[in-house]
Amino acid sequence: MKFGVIVFPGSNCDHDMIYSLGEILRQEVVPLWHKEVDLKSCDIIALPGGFSYGDYLRSGSIARFSPIMDEVINFANKGGFVFGVCNGFQILCEAGLLPGALLHNVNQKFICKNQYIKPEHTDTAMSLLAKSDEPLKIPIAHGEGRYFATKEVLSEMITNGQIVWRYCDADGSLTEASNPNGSIMNIAGVCNKNKNVFGMMPHPERATDPELGNTDGKVILESIIKSFN
Amino acid sequence: MKFIAEIDVMPLKALLDPQGKAVNRSMNNIGFDTVENVRIGKHISFTIEAENKEKAEKLVDKACSKILSNPIMEGYSFTIKKID
Numbered sequence: 001m002k003f004g005v006i007v008f009p010g011s012n013c014d015h016d017m018i019y020s021l022g023e024i025l026r027q028e029v030v031p032l033w034h035k036e037v038d039l040k041s042c043d044i045i046a047l048p049g050g051f052s053y054g055d056y057l058r059s060g061s062i063a064r065f066s067p068i069m070d071e072v073i074n075f076a077n078k079g080g081f082v083f084g085v086c087n088g089f090q091i092l093c094e095a096g097l098l099p100g101a102l103l104h105n106v107n108q109k110f111i112c113k114n115q116y117i118k119p120e121h122t123d124t125a126m127s128l129l130a131k132s133d134e135p136l137k138i139p140i141a142h143g144e145g146r147y148f149a150t151k152e153v154l155s156e157m158i159t160n161g162q163i164v165w166r167y168c169d170a171d172g173s174l175t176e177a178s179n180p181n182g183s184i185m186n187i188a189g190v191c192n193k194n195k196n197v198f199g200m201m202p203h204p205e206r207a208t209d210p211e212l213g214n215t216d217g218k219v220i221l222e223s224i225i226k227s228f229n
Numbered sequence: 230m231k232f233i234a235e236i237d238v239m240p241l242k243a244l245l246d247p248q249g250k251a252v253n254r255s256m257n258n259i260g261f262d263t264v265e266n267v268r269i270g271k272h273i274s275f276t277i278e279a280e281n282k283e284k285a286e287k288l289v290d291k292a293c294s295k296i297l298s299n300p301i302m303e304g305y306s307f308t309i310k311k312i313d
């Protein structure tokens with residue numbers, strides 16, 4: 001299986017993603033510069049975190065029109081597997097590949113900390129190995145992560161099982177206090193209706209190396225690999 | 230003909246605008262105690278070449294809906310003036 005990690009100007013988690021997939025999970029992985037128009041026969045496309053185009057206008061709004069994005073959209077529309085983390089999630093929402101939008105955190109602060117999340121469903125490609133009664137501790141680092149979708153869109157997402165990750169406390173309780181950014185329904189990650197495009201604000205790639213003391217993120221990235229095997 | 234477009238992009242009324250809320254509170258605290266409903270958005274201006282005003286308006290409207298605003302979270306309004 002071959003992963004492609006898209007590098008936009010201002011991406012800063014691209015190397016973490018490449019390291020995590022390549023060195024820790026032992027997968028083939030190549031960087032894809034945003035000006036390229038070829039996905040180099042990758043099986044899975046990852047949009048990493050960062051501040052593409054300095055978050056100008058709105059997070060992800062300019063990167064969404066990078067030359068490579070036409071290919072990513074075609075790939076996704078044909079059923080190709082695409083996932084975005086943090087800024088990658090914002091870009092996928094701006095591109096219309098995922099429902100909803102990410103607004104400024106409710107406390108107007110950039111939040112950088114470890115955060116518990118748990119799967120809403122364990123039958124998706126990104127949550128296959130997760131357990132609903134075992135929250136994962138995953139780092140978050142964002143200023144614009146307050147997930148929002150209209151009531152109509154949310155109810156459709158619930159019906160289709162598109163809510164994948166929710167912020168919770170260490171015991172798995174979905175409380176207001178465990179919602180770091182004011183996201184609607186504590187939503188931390190979602191997928192599209194066809195379940196081949198995923199986005200999440202927490203950074204699983206930052207929690208895979210045992211040297212860093214937390215490998216909870218492996219559960220998420222290994223789920224993708226397992227879903228392909 | 231050349232036109233200047235002045236665009237306002239504002240957060241939708243139904244959404245919480247934490248920036249507006251914080252500024253509102255601060256204004257009330259320093260004596261502007263009758264101020265309410267502060268909302269903060271963006272102002273964008275640019276010049277544009279078009280055959281006539283109607284075509285300029287269409288272009289600006291397209292730009293607003295395609296890139297300058299996100300309808301899930303924002304609304305926009307604009308004015309267009311011919312410049313010499």
